[in-house]
Amino acid sequence: MSTLEIRDLHVSVETEDGPKEILRGVDLTVRSGEIHAIMGPNGSGKSTLAYSIAGHPKYQVTGGSVTLDGEDILAMSVDERARAGLFLAMQYPVEVTGVSVANFLRTAKTAIDGKPPALRQWVKEVNAALERLGMDPSFSQRNVNEGFSGGEKKRHEIVQLELLDPKFAILDETDSGLDIDALKVVSEGVNRFHARGDKGVLLITHYTRILRYIRPDYVHVFVDGRVAEAGGPELAEKLETEGYANYVKAGASS
Template sequence: MADLVIKDLHVSVENKEILKGLSLTVKSGERHALMGPNGNGKSTLLAAIMGNPKYTVTSGSITLDGKDVLQMSVDERSKAGLFLGMQYPSVVSGVTNSDFLRSAINARLEKPISLFKFIKEMDKAIEQLEMKPDLAHRFLNDGFSGGEKKRNEIVQMMMLKPAIAMLDEIDSGLDVDALRIVSDAINQCQQQTDLGLLIVSHYARFYEYLQPTHAHVLMDGQIVVSGDASLVEKVDQDGYEWIEKEYHVTANKEEDKQPISLGSCGAKKYA
């Protein structure tokens, strides 16, 4: 069992406060939908949890199973069991997918994974995501289509078996078939490992496939309303305006979302 606990978190970017006292708990086996208009802090939250140096935590706490995440380096957070699937995966030429993943997996283990077991697990993950068999020998995201990059993020999640996985709009740009394939893989991974999920998306169809156990709306740097999967349906039908009126909050209308870079996912440091 894993518990990711965030309490009264304040985060700034270039001296501008983005998160303003956010609190959230994600446990093993749970699926949390994190919604909200662009520019209100969703990606900032994930980046801060993973330790992206562009995001400054000014106060508050993040713990994983009682351990202070804020005192960990990015790679230590990955080793502890945190994973970030990025909306804009970076290209790493010269490093194959298999070399990257073996290094990342072995960094978490006392005894290195056997080559036979690694190949077997990677072949299974590649087949599950319906990707080409040569994926293992291709350079990390080099020459990949947008959809291939997203699927490759899920291959990495399946191989690394994190305790808590955060997925930042991993569904954006996927066609209907690819969305189903990715969703099925995420569901199967959780069933096998009991990982906790924190999922950012703007699309109800993706959440329909994943069936969140919890749902939250983040506006102006705070979670203003939480509920179950029915909250996803209401937001899909009615948008966010009713939340602004009912909870007396004004959403940030600015499009200030920045792509999360390679260094924000701890596993990527091994590339």
């Protein structure tokens, strides 16, 4: 069993007016086999948490720790974090001109495993992953995300997840911009990954609709850079009916 442990995490970003603290002491533990949903209003720090764990240089960790099986993640470079078993599905996947999906995936797999996959078997695995996500095999010859629709970009993120096979998946608003059909396909991909048994998932979302297809074990409500409340799946149902207003009011008065 693996454990991703976040303790008293404080993170700032540089603004025109100087450093601004976004995360104000986050505590969170994700273990193998668990799905944790992070919910909250815009600007509450959900994406900051994701990118800070992944090592985005924009975000400055000013306090606290993030460990994976006891190893200090914050001391690692971005590629070392990936090799340690972390994966980030981005809210806004970027286009990479001149790099095909096939080359990108094989290069990433080689970097993580330390050796290139056997080509013939790898092509079969890529095509099978694309098919499971409802993407034609011809996508492997296109430039990464170039000309992809929003839904295709998000499906491609889950193709990467299935092929790279990390210990922990951090999914930053993977449901944003998806129609109902694409949402179901992407959710099925996440559930397949989780069903391997030794995988942890940190799912960041504004809305409860994806939680109809991906059942979380735990739900955490983020407000003003902190976990305002944590609970089981029933907490998502509470948010569906009541929204975030009470949490925002409580945060403003504290």
